[in-house]
Each structure stands twice: as C-alpha cells, then as structure tokens.
Amino acid sequence: MFSTDEQMAYGISRAIIKQALRDFHSIDVTKIEDVAQWISESDEYEMVCESAEIDPDYLSMFFLEMSKRPTVERKVLAENAISVLDSFSMEIPSAN
Numbered sequence: 001m002f003s004t005d006e007q008m009a010y011g012i013s014r015a016i017i018k019q020a021l022r023d024f025h026s027i028d029v030t031k032i033e034d035v036a037q038w039i040s041e042s043d044e045y046e047m048v049c050e051s052a053e054i055d056p057d058y059l060s061m062f063f064l065e066m067s068k069r070p071t072v073e074r075k076v077l078a079e080n081a082i083s084v085l086d087s088f089s090m091e092i093p094s095a096n
Helices: 004-024 029-041 043-051 056-067 071-087
Strands: none
Touching: 004 029, 004 043, 004 056, 004 071, 029 043, 029 056, 043 056, 056 071
16 A cells, blocks of 8 residues: 555646646746746656656657647647546556
C-alpha cells in the first residue's frame, strides 16, 4: 500500500501536469511560454513527472508535438491527455 504522503504527491503532481496541459493550449502566449520554460529549464518538471508516474521525456515530446498544432487542435489533444491521466489510478502492481 502507498503511504498517504505518496498518494498526496501523486495527486498534486497529476494536478500540476493537467494544469500545464490546460495552460499550453491557452491563447495567452505567456502561459504557453511559462510551460515551455518549466519543461526545458526546471528540475521540478522531472520531479513532478516522477511523482505522477509519467515519463518526463515522453511528456516533453507530447508537448513538443502539441506546439506544432493550431490552438483548437492543441485544446483537443490536451483534453484527451487529461482524460487519459484521469483514467489511471495509483495502484501497486500485482504480482502474477
């Protein structure tokens, strides 16, 4: 079983990543630039990804691919990614 602290870190980290996805499809260029800078220049980004059980390199590539799309398409991609994140719960892998 995961500790309460691990569960909280997981939930907070997932919330941070979901907000970054929302900010990245914003029409506010400053928000987009802030997310891009956070991903490329922050040790915190990797820590958040690890706490959320997400590969930071994979997520970086996802943001890169989103950046090549029009705003409307970025919104759809971000919403789909958020739905996928919400569909996975924090569970200890079972030994088979």
